[in-house]
Amino acid sequence: MVNVAQLQQEIREFAASIGIDKIGFTTAAPFVKLKDRLKQQQELNYQSGFEEPDVEKRTKPFLLLEGAESIISIAVAYPSKMADSPRGKKGERRGMFCRASWGEDYHTVLRDKLAQLELFILTKVPDARLRSMVDTGELVDRAVAERAGIGWSAKNCSIITPEFGSYVYLGEMITNLPFAPDRAMEDQCLDCTxxxxxxxxxxxxxxxxxxxxxxxxxxxxxxxxxxxxxxxxxxxxxxxxxxxxxxxxxxxxxxxxxxxxxxxxxxxxxxxxxxxxxxxxxxxxxxxxxxxxxxxxxxxxxxxxxxxxxxxxxxxxxxxxxxxxxxxxxxxxxxxxxxxxxxxxxxxxxxxxxxxxxxxxxxxxxxxxxxxxxxxxxxxxxxx
The missing domain is CATH 1.25.10 (Leucine-rich Repeat Variant)
Known part of the structure; x- marks a missing residue:
């Protein structure tokens, strides 16, 4: 019999050891309020078109993993400033890639960390069922992170963490293990616009x-x-x-x-x-x-x-x-x-x-x- 509480603590410790900056746990319950928002976005044509079009899959984790019980959310921080930033000048103008495209593709980095986390869990619970995703998966990373206590959902639609601000990449893993959920954070944007x-x-x-x-x-x-x-x-x-x-x-x-x-x-x-x-x-x-x-x-x-x-x-x-x-x-x-x-x-x-x-x-x-x-x-x- 697996001691889930002990395993949960071991997962936290292992996550820190492989460079995961924040980790949180939440249930695999449907994202009911999110479903209404996503439908409204589709009706208003506010979607980018890069998202999974099936709202049911985006809001019901059990459709993505049989027996889904919980979701592990992870966050990895990235820099906001660059040392020795080159300056453009007349005749030598420069463009700019946003901070989320600095260094190695974050999809690759976070998928590797989630793969390591999966392997760690499977060494403890060989018959565990797991499914990980980063950005391009069906679930809404920010919604999972918000519910798992990684940070709060800001007015600019980013997740803001107390430790790293909004400069974090997000990923998650659906599991059939009944981990205890972390508490969501209160919105700290207040009246700032x-x-x-x-x-x-x-x-x-x-x-x-x-x-x-x-x-x-x-x-x-x-x-x-x-x-x-x-x-x-x-x-x-x-x-x-x-x-x-x-x-x-x-x-x-x-x-x-x-x-x-x-x-x-x-x-x-x-x-x-x-x-x-x-x-x-x-x-x-x-x-x-x-x-x-x-x-x-x-x-x-x-x-x-x-x-x-x-x-x-x-x-x-x-x-x-x-x-x-x-x-x-x-x-x-x-x-x-x-x-x-x-x-x-x-x-x-x-x-x-x-x-x-x-x-x-x-x-x-x-x-x-x-x-x-x-x-x-x-x-x-x-x-x-």
Missing amino acids: LCLDACPTGALIQPGQLNAQRCIAFLTQTKQPVPEEFRQKIGNRLYGCDTCQTVCPKNKGMNHTHQPAFTPEPERVKPLLLSLLSLSNRQFKEQYGHMSGSWRGKNPIQRNALIALAHFKDESAIPELGRLVREDARPMIRGTAVWALGRIGTEPAEEILQKVSQIEQDEAVIAEINKAMKQLSSNQKKEV
């Missing part, structure tokens, strides 16, 4: 509700052209967005660097924008494939680099933008490069647009050319 006020696109509709379709973190990952209303707001972000975390008072002074896997490589997480535009698929995978921000491939990153060059109005990029609009096979890249040329707005940029307007065949790109030319013409009239 800094994250809602600072969101560049107004994606935080209200406390705890995010319209992912407007969230820059989502927009930088899409494989389609970024809607024009959001392009200038993206700035020089290549992947993700940290604004709602960096303004949070609970994150002030939080910078935990004890996880070597997440130590950022400065030239990877703040790369020169122009250097990104000529990377082949193989080169991109070699340089960025170990980072979580590479999961959608090079196309979204290169599109975002074009938006960033437009943000800086980088005239040194005009020759490369001209090459892309003439030679690149991808309409999204050609269209975004056209928009960037229109934003930079110099005479050489206009000349390129005039020439390419005679040869472009794609309707969406032609529409971008027409808008860019119209904007340039309007700007010239204002100057006169």
Whole structure:
């Protein structure tokens, strides 16, 4: 007969020994209130589309593991500051990967820790049934973490821990073992609304509700052209967005660097924008494939680099933008490069647009050319 209380303590100790920063336990009972929120998100079209579409699976752990009794939630901290951060300058502008893409892909790191935890449990209880997941699984990591006492669910939809702020990665394991549940934390955001006020696109509709379709973190990952209303707001972000975390008072002074896997490589997480535009698929995978921000491939990153060059109005990029609009096979890249040329707005940029307007065949790109030319013409009239 297994002494569950003793095993639970042993799991806590083992988790700490393998670099799991926080661990909590909760029941495998259905997430009833969450189910209603998820259905509302679907009805409002606030979902990103990356989630598991079946709300039942997202809220009923017993559908994912027969005999589910409890869930173990884990959190691993990551840094918020970078030593020797490279600085961009005129002619050498840089983009930025969000903190959640610093170092090694957190999916890999947390899955490895959960695999070690599974093996430890199975050495104690060989017939235990276990199922682990990180981010891409059916369960909502934040909901599990909240109920397991890892932290509280903040207004920006992050889990905030007292020890590490919101700079933590989350994962969980469903088990058929009846562990005693930990207590959930009380909300400590109180009347603060800094994250809602600072969101560049107004994606935080209200406390705890995010319209992912407007969230820059989502927009930088899409494989389609970024809607024009959001392009200038993206700035020089290549992947993700940290604004709602960096303004949070609970994150002030939080910078935990004890996880070597997440130590950022400065030239990877703040790369020169122009250097990104000529990377082949193989080169991109070699340089960025170990980072979580590479999961959608090079196309979204290169599109975002074009938006960033437009943000800086980088005239040194005009020759490369001209090459892309003439030679690149991808309409999204050609269209975004056209928009960037229109934003930079110099005479050489206009000349390129005039020439390419005679040869472009794609309707969406032609529409971008027409808008860019119209904007340039309007700007010239204002100057006169």
